[in-house]
Each structure stands twice: as C-alpha cells, then as structure tokens.
Amino acid sequence: MNDILISEVGPRDGLQSIASIMPLEAKKAWIAAQAAAGVTEIEVGSFVPAKLLPQLADTADVVAFARSIPNLTVAVLVPNLKGAEAAVAAGAHKLTLPLSVSETHSLKNVRRTHAQMLDETRAIVALLRSLPAERRPKFEGGLSTAFGCTLEGHVSPDKVVALGVALMEAGCDEVGLSDTTGYANPQQVKDLVRRVRSACGAHALSGLHLHNTRGLGLANVMAGLEVGITTFDSSLGGLGGCPFAPGASGNIVTEDLVFMLEAMGLRTGIDLPKLLAVRDILKAALPREELYGFTPEAGLPLGFVPATAH
Amino acid sequence: MNDILISEVGPRDGLQSIASIMPLEAKKAWIAAQAAAGVTEIEVGSFVPAKLLPQLADTADVVAFARSIPNLTVAVLVPNLKGAEAAVAAGAHKLTLPLSVSETHSLKNVRRTHAQMLDETRAIVALLRSLPAERRPKFEGGLSTAFGCTLEGHVSPDKVVALGVALMEAGCDEVGLSDTTGYANPQQVKDLVRRVRSACGAHALSGLHLHNTRGLGLANVMAGLEVGITTFDSSLGGLGGCPFAPGASGNIVTEDLVFMLEAMGLRTGIDLPKLLAVRDILKAALPREELYGFTPEAGLPLGFVPATAH
Numbered sequence: 001m002n003d004i005l006i007s008e009v010g011p012r013d014g015l016q017s018i019a020s021i022m023p024l025e026a027k028k029a030w031i032a033a034q035a036a037a038g039v040t041e042i043e044v045g046s047f048v049p050a051k052l053l054p055q056l057a058d059t060a061d062v063v064a065f066a067r068s069i070p071n072l073t074v075a076v077l078v079p080n081l082k083g084a085e086a087a088v089a090a091g092a093h094k095l096t097l098p099l100s101v102s103e104t105h106s107l108k109n110v111r112r113t114h115a116q117m118l119d120e121t122r123a124i125v126a127l128l129r130s131l132p133a134e135r136r137p138k139f140e141g142g143l144s145t146a147f148g149c150t151l152e153g154h155v156s157p158d159k160v161v162a163l164g165v166a167l168m169e170a171g172c173d174e175v176g177l178s179d180t181t182g183y184a185n186p187q188q189v190k191d192l193v194r195r196v197r198s199a200c201g202a203h204a205l206s207g208l209h210l211h212n213t214r215g216l217g218l219a220n221v222m223a224g225l226e227v228g229i230t231t232f233d234s235s236l237g238g239l240g241g242c243p244f245a246p247g248a249s250g251n252i253v254t255e256d257l258v259f260m261l262e263a264m265g266l267r268t269g270i271d272l273p274k275l276l277a278v279r280d281i282l283k284a285a286l287p288r289e290e291l292y293g294f295t296p297e298a299g300l301p302l303g304f305v306p307a308t309a310h
Numbered sequence: 311m312n313d314i315l316i317s318e319v320g321p322r323d324g325l326q327s328i329a330s331i332m333p334l335e336a337k338k339a340w341i342a343a344q345a346a347a348g349v350t351e352i353e354v355g356s357f358v359p360a361k362l363l364p365q366l367a368d369t370a371d372v373v374a375f376a377r378s379i380p381n382l383t384v385a386v387l388v389p390n391l392k393g394a395e396a397a398v399a400a401g402a403h404k405l406t407l408p409l410s411v412s413e414t415h416s417l418k419n420v421r422r423t424h425a426q427m428l429d430e431t432r433a434i435v436a437l438l439r440s441l442p443a444e445r446r447p448k449f450e451g452g453l454s455t456a457f458g459c460t461l462e463g464h465v466s467p468d469k470v471v472a473l474g475v476a477l478m479e480a481g482c483d484e485v486g487l488s489d490t491t492g493y494a495n496p497q498q499v500k501d502l503v504r505r506v507r508s509a510c511g512a513h514a515l516s517g518l519h520l521h522n523t524r525g526l527g528l529a530n531v532m533a534g535l536e537v538g539i540t541t542f543d544s545s546l547g548g549l550g551g552c553p554f555a556p557g558a559s560g561n562i563v564t565e566d567l568v569f570m571l572e573a574m575g576l577r578t579g580i581d582l583p584k585l586l587a588v589r590d591i592l593k594a595a596l597p598r599e600e601l602y603g604f605t606p607e608a609g610l611p612l613g614f615v616p617a618t619a620h
Contacts, residue, residue, distance in 0.1 A: 153613030183611045185573035186532050214611075215566035215604030216573075219528040222496050226536070250604075256525035263495035263526075294525030294560075301493045301524075303463030 002269040003307075004261050005041060005231040006254060007207065008034055011062065012043040012077055013251055014239030015055045018289050024058045026285035028065050033281055034236065037274035038308070041073040042066065043096070043233070047083035063090040079110050084124040088137065095128075096176070097121060098142045099167060101160050102149035105180070118166055125171030141167030141175045142209065146192065148183030157192055161199045168200050175205055176233075179220065182213020182250065186223035193227045207231035210252050212238065212292075217252035218260055225266075232257060236275075237282050238292030253293040255279070262306035272306055312579040313617075314571050315351060315541040316564065317517065318344055321372065322353040322387055323561055324549030325365045328599050334368045336595035338375045343591055344546065347584035348618070351383040352376065353406070353543070357393035373400040387452075389420050394434040398447065405438075406486070407431060408452040409477060411470050412459035415490070419454075428476055435481030451477030451485045452519065456502065458493030467502055471509045478510050485515055486543075489530065492523020492560065496533035503537045517541035520562050522548065522602075527562035528570055535576075542567060546585075547592050548602030563603040565589070572616035582616055
C-alpha cells in the first residue's frame with residue numbers, strides 16, 4: 001500500500017512544451033521503464049489536433065501500448081468532447097479536462113469561455129455515462145491557473161471554488177488544482193485546498209499539479225501534504241510547462257519529489273535508483289532538451305533507506 | 311516588525327566555497343546594497359587563517375565596514391578561540407562556532423574532536439564574559455552535519471541533542487541546526503527541531519541553516535516554519551556550500567526564500583526588487599561563478615504584493 005500517488009505527466013505536459021518530437025518507440029520505452037520503476041499512473045498524451053501539438057499526434061498509439069502494462073493507470077488530457085471520444089476509443093483509464101480559472105487564459109489556450117467549457121464538460125459526462133461501467137474512464141476537471149495567471153495576475157479563490165463546484169455539478173468524478181503559472185505559495189495552497197474541499201467535499205479534491213517556476217514546487221507539495229493531499233503530478237527531469245502561459249515553465253521534478261517523500265517516510269511504491277535510470281532514455285531521445293532535478297545531480301544520501309523499502 | 315529574520319550568509323558561506331576571490335570593495339558594495347534592501351543580519355566572513363581561506367582574509371576589514379551600516383547585525387564564523395579573539399577585536403555583533411555532529415567531518419573540517427570543540431567553546435565563553443555587557447557579542451553554537459554526513463551517512467538525532475545540550479551548558483546563547491550536506495527532509499527537520507527544543511529549551515534554537523543540494527531547501531523551510539523557526543540562513547544567488555563535504559553544495563537562495571515568505575504573508579522587511587538588483591553586483595564581481603535561483607529567472611508574479619508592503 002502506497003501513501004502517495006505520483007502521477008507522471010512528462011509524456012504529456014513535458015513533451016507538449018518542447019520543440020523536439022519524441023519518436024513513438026522512445027515514448028514506449030520511457031513509459032515502460034517508469035512503470036517498471038513503480039509509477040502506477042502516467043498521463044501519456046493529449047487528444048488535441050495534431051497540427052496544434054504535433055509532439056502528441058501519436059497519443060492513440062501511446063495509449064494502446066500503455067494499456068498493455070499491468071497495474072498502470074493510463075491518463076490523458078482532453079480539451080473537448082471530440083478529444084474525449086478519441087480517448088474513449090483508445091481506451092484511456094482516466095480523462096482530464098483543463099478548465100482555466102482565468103477566462104483570459106482559457107480563451108487564449110482553448111478559445112473557450114467558462115460557459116462553453118462547462119457545456120463541453122456536460123457533453124463529455126453524457127458520453128461517459130453512456131458507456132458500460134467497466135469501460136467508463138474516470139473523469140477529472142483540472143482547474144488550471146488556480147493560483148494566479150500570467151495574463152490576469154491575481155485569480156480569485158472564490159472563482160476557483162465556484163468553478164470547482166460547477167465541474168462537480170456537471171458530473172466530474174473529481175477536480176484537481178493546477179499551478180499552471182508557478183504563482184502558488186504554500187499558504188495559498190493550504191487555503192485553497194481547504195476552501196475547495198469545504199465546498200466540493202473532501203473526496204472531490206485529491207490531486208495537485210504544481211510547477212517549480214519560482215523554486216517553490218516542493219514547498220507547495222509540503223503544504224499539500226499538510227492538508228491531506230495524496231496525489232501529486234510531476235514530470236521526469238522537470239521536462240515541460242505550459243506553452244501558452246508566457247514565462248511559465250517547469251513541472252516539479254519527479255526524481256526530487258519521490259526522494260523527498262521517501263525520505264520523509266511516505267511510501268510512493270517507486271524504486272528511486274530505477275527511476276533515476278529512466279533519465280537516460282530521455283537524454284538519448286531528446287539530446288537537445290535540458291533536464292532538471294537536484295537529486296539526480298547530487299545523488300542519494302550515503303546510507304539512504306527509502307520508505308518503500310521498509 | 312518582521313515575522314522572519316533572514317540571515318544572509320553569502321559573503322561567508324558563499325565566498326568560501328568558490329575559487330574566485332571577491333575584492334574588498336565589491337564585498338562592501340554587496341553588503342551595503344543588501345542591507346539597503348532591508349536585510350538586517352549578514353554573516354560577513356570567517357576568522358580562519360588566510361592560508362586556509364584566502365577568500366575571507368579581509369574579514370576584519372569587512373566587519374569594520376559592515377559595523378558602519380545602521381541596524382545591521384554583523385555576524386561572523388569563528389572556528390576557535392583565536393578566531394573569536396579576532397572577531398571581538400574587529401567588533402562583530404554575533405559569533406558562530408561550527409560544531410560538526412559527525413566527528414569524522416569535524417576532524418576533517420577543523421581537525422578537532424567533539425571534546426576539543428567543547429573546550430574551545432568554553433574558552434570563547436570565558437573570553438566573552440570578560441567583556442563589558444555592551445561590547446559582548448551574541449554567541450551561537452552551530453550544529454553542522456545535523457541531518458546527515460557525506461562521510462558518516464546517518465547522523466543520530468540523539469547525538470545532535472546531546473551536543474546541543476553540551477553547547478548550551480558550555481555557555482552558548484543559542485544553538486542552530488545546519489544541513490551542511492543537503493541531506494535533510496521536512497519530516498526530519500520537524501522532528502529534530504522539536505527534540506532539540508525539548509532538550510535545550512524553546513529559546514535555545516531559533517535558526518536553521520539549510521542547503522538546497524537535493525532541491526528540498528524551501529520544503530525544509532516550510533517544515534521549520536511549521537514548528538516555529540523564525541530565522542533562516544540563505545545565500546544570495548545560492549552562492550556556496552561546504553567545500554569540505556564532497557558533493558554538498560548549494561545554500562538556499564535568498565531571493566527564492568524571501569519571495570516564498572513574502573508571498574505567504576510573512577514579513578521579512580526586505581524589498582524584493584531591490585534584493586534582486588543586488589545580483590548585479592555579484593555578477594560583475596564574480597563573472598566566472600554560477601548564480602542560482604528560480605525567482606530571479608522567472609520574475610515576480612504579475613500584480614504581486616509582498617507582505618512587507620502591507
């Protein structure tokens with residue numbers, strides 16, 4: 001039994017924000033190696049038009065491959081009903097629809113108002129409910145720019161809460177909070193998690209998607225842990241960010257996150273030396289991209305015993 | 311009134327670990343600019359033999375200059391009684407004697423056993439108590455390698471507590487905990503702070519010296535805040551580390567730390583734009599050294615209002 005679920009988002013959030021296109025075979029090798037290291041959920045791609053994100057054009061093939069790995073939850077991002085139909089056809093286990101709390105960012109990112117995105121949400125829910133229960137993927141509404149926006153600046157927590165409630169009323173299984181722009185601070189994380197849970201129910205919010213843009217990523221994870229968050233998104237090598245939020249880059253680094261949690265005595269189920277070795281696949285497949293992370297540079301402490309080994 | 315005291319250690323911990331030697335005039339400009347940005351405590355140097363650390367050979371001159379800045383606590387590191395005598399002669403306001411909890415590290419770092427370091431502590435206390443009260447500097451025992459050692463590996467919390475008690479009994483005004491090697495994790499920070507305070511008294515421990523070697527620096531600050539720590543050491547641009555602990559580098563970055571605290575609503579008294587501008591002095595004076603920090607790269611969030619401005 002693990003204490004914390006690490007949801008690897010590198011194959012989606014990482015790859016969508018870099019210029020290089022990773023070949024399908026390298027994606028498969030990455031996902032297989034990371035699952036073999038003990039990662040049980042991977043966001044493997046996004047069902048968006050190939051002309052918008054050619055890096056993720058092979059998402060259906062990636063999903064088909066990832067489904068063949070035992071005990072792996074295969075997650076994808078979908079921007080709309082069309083994407084959800086493709087995700088269902090491919091057999092994804094979990095769909096996330098991003099809804100940007102900053103409407104300016106929403107219009108720039110997916111050219112949709114909040115009302116249009118909530119219509120889309122209801123249409124996706126109708127599609128999913130038409131499926132037999134055993135084939136029905138889990139559906140999450142991802143509240144992006146929840147902690148601030150590079151275009152609007154301050155984002156009102158009231159708006160985050162209202163949209164969280166609206167997503168749950170529209171039929172989402174749960175909501176997540178995304179610090180798309182790297183604006184979040186630990187106090188804000190605690191406050192917002194408490195407020196959304198209070199309005200939507202404690203089980204409606206289990207996950208945080210945090211960035212390390214201003215170096216506060218793991219401090220924000222600590223804040224999330226303090227208020228009971230048990231799922232964290234992260235990206236191997238810190239690959240990626242949001243290409244539509246200028247200046248916003250840097251997912252939290254899976255390697256550093258797993259090291260912190262395991263050192264704290266929280267089991268992730270992930271084998272750290274195996275996880276660190278997965279970087280070699282990224283380095284070989286993306287020779288021109290920069291990888292991040294402190295633990296990979298410094299190495300594990302002498303005599304380190306991870307929680308998962310107990 | 312500030313909520314948190316930031317103790318800038320770059321002119322000592324930063325400069326001692328790099329090959330370049332910063333000219334005295336640049337040190338003065340750095341210290342003056344950082345004080346003008348609102349930093350109220352700066353560790354300006356170390357009274358060690360010049361042949362060991364030529365980078366800090368001008369510490370007496372730096373202290374003399376720093377004392378001329380109003381409302382600035384001028385701190386220095388002293389490895390022994392001889393260093394303390396020089397520090398007193400120069401007029402430092404605060405002395406820190408590092409005592410490495412890993413005796414292997416202590417022998418390698420200052421060639422002294424624990425017993426010898428405690429003798430040295432008592433000799434320094436006798437010197438300080440012979441001074442008139444108004445000229446008597448504050449004296450801190452710094453428990454280094456408190457969270458683990460690159461030479462010994464695990465460091466027993468019992469040993470940290472015992473040495474903390476011994477330093478207070480020897481006459482220190484307070485003790486500090488140093489993560490010299492970047493081994494600390496947030497759970498360990500909370501546990502160790504609680505244990506040391508329980509054994510030495512809550513007022514005996516107010517400060518943490520954390521490194522960011524494995525990316526956990528600010529998460530460890532968060533842990534410290536949770537258990538009531540109000541003083542944090544940090545280094546502008548993340549300059550420095552411990553040259554005697556192989557693989558251990560990277561003080562936490564003052565700019566990122568101040569951003570986090572101010573964003574959380576905790577007043578540091580520091581003007582962030584002015585602080586960020588101090589980096590230019592370092593870049594000009596140390597063109598070959600790498601500076602770190604995420605907030606300086608990403609910039610402040612749009613519409614950001616720091617706590618100190620309220």
